[in-house]
Amino acid sequence: MELDREVDRPQDLLEPLPVELLIKVLRDQDLPVFTLAECRSVCKKWKEIIDSPELRNKIWNKSVILYDACIDNTAYFCFHDRWITRNITFGPKQVVxxxxxxxxxxxxxxxxxxxxxxxxxxxxxxxxxxxxxxVSAVLDDKLECIMVGLVVDQSTKHFKLILGGVVVTDRRRSLIYDSTTRTWSWISHPFPTLLNWMEVEWHSGRCVVCNGCLYWLVWDPTVMIKALLIFDLREETWNVLAEEVMEDKPGALQILAYEGYVCLLAMDRTDVEFDRRSYDGNFLRHPMVRRMDGSLIRRTRDLWVMGDARAFKIYASSGSDVFFVYEEVTVDVEVAKYWAERDMMFFLPEPPFRGAPEFRLFGFLPHVIHDPWCVIIPAPGVNAEQEWITQQQRHLL
Incomplete structure (x- = not known):
């Protein structure tokens, strides 16, 4: 019997299959997200099919929580049932x-x-x-700013990037990048001034986007100032709510966008019943702040306590799903998700890493804090007018 020669064997046994049949099999068999992600590595044809809008939306169709491991240049994305790890090959490395x-x-x-x-x-x-x-925006080859905000247009995929509190020669101003014109420009409205921005800038939180406005919650421990900064994207104007606090901690007040509202949640390390406030300042009694809280607390109040009184951080991305991150020095990281569609809470798979509540850089900048967690609602596709570059790497799954 004569053995088949290598040149006589089909190079791709699946090549004769019609593309429509492959799409139907991969799309309609209710495969787990992890399996679909693995299928991208089978061959170029499968990768193109899975990266097409029909199947790409199947993978990235819900809110996704991200852990940004900036120290080892990796990013961890958790879908419904799996964590997916990606190398970040470009620089810089920290999500802002x-x-x-x-x-x-x-x-x-x-x-x-x-x-x-x-x-x-x-x-x-x-x-x-x-x-x-x-006007010089960069001093000594460095750019120093306090706030970074990002707003994406879901229909056009264009975006605006806002840098608040940029240091110029005699004051702080704000910059905006518009991807439709591909230009940077100064915002004419003056940037708000509090008592001591030198400390506030190292405690600036990540931006929350809601109804055409951007929100940042900041806290300055040196002069005990809590502030909510608001930037109106349409009017390109700043507003600020601020108060002096007698005692506070970075996690005592958390901010997130939920179902069209900006929510401010107060807690301490022993009490997670949000409708019984532990944060008792004038800040939370402000009428606008009080209106912010209703949606999230009212809908999920009975689901907060997970059988113990551990403190957690809470994250959302303007939709209805919410993530809870439990991080303690003596306990492994746990991540829970409130699934609004089914009105239920469940724990996500165990993360493939050991998280850290915060990253501090001692010495020259003693108060730098990096929160590695954030949540996104994926919007497949990028604007073709921009010069986007594909990472030259194979994903780690």
């Missing part, structure tokens, strides 16, 4: 803003901002010019 499926990476004092679309695994590099409209 997120919205509409895009992540913005930056490093302290860097003039380079990188937009990353995890659905298509593509990135876009933006560099802040040294001089904008005759």
């Amino acid at each position: 803003a997120a919205d509409g499926g895009l992540l913005c990476f930056n490093e302290l004092f860097s003039t380079e901002y990188v937009m990353y679309n995890p659905v298509e695994d593509k990135f876009l590099t933006l560099n802040v010019p040294h001089d904008i409209d005759g």
Whole structure:
């Protein structure tokens, strides 16, 4: 019997199958997200099919929680049943803003901002010019700002990047990048001034986007100031609510967007009943702040306590799903999700890493805090007018 020669064997046994049949099998068999992700590595044809809008939406169709391991240059995305690990091959490495499926990476004092679309695994590099409209934005090759915000248009995939509190020669101003014009420009409205921005800037939180406004919650422990900064994207104006607090901790007040509302949640490390406040300042009694809280607390009040009194961080991305991260020094990281569609709470699979509640850089900047967690609602596709680059790597699954 004569053995088949290598050249006589079919190079791809699946090649004769019609594309329509492959799509039907992969789409309609209710395969787990992890299996679909693995199928991307079978061959180029399968990768193109799974990355097409029909199947890509099946993988990235819900809120996704991200852990940004900036120290080892990896990002961990958790879907319904699996964690997926990706190497981040570009620099810088730290997520500073997120919205509409895009992540913005930056490093302290860097003039380079990188937009990353995890659905298509593509990135876009933006560099802040040294001089904008005759005003220097970069001093000694460094750019210092307080706030970073990102807003994505879901229909056009265009975005705006806001840098608040940029240091210029005699004051702080704000910059905005508009991807429709691909230009940086100064915001004319003055940036708000509190008592001591030198400390507040190292405690600035990640931006929350809701109904055309951007919100940041900041806290300055040196002068005990709690502030809610608001930027109206349509009017391009700033507003600020601030109060002095006698005693506070970074996690005592948390902010997130939920079902069209901005919610401010107060807690301490022994009491997680949000409708019985432990944070007792004038800040929470402000009429606007009181209106913010209703939606999230009213809908999920009976689901908060998970059988114990451990403190947690809470994350959402303007939709109805909410994530809870339990991080303690002596306990492994646990992540729970409130699934609004079924009005239920469940724990996600055990993360493939050991998380850290915060990252501190001692010495020159003693108060730098990096929160590695954020949540996104993926928006497949990128704007073709931009020069997006695909990461040259194989994903780690």
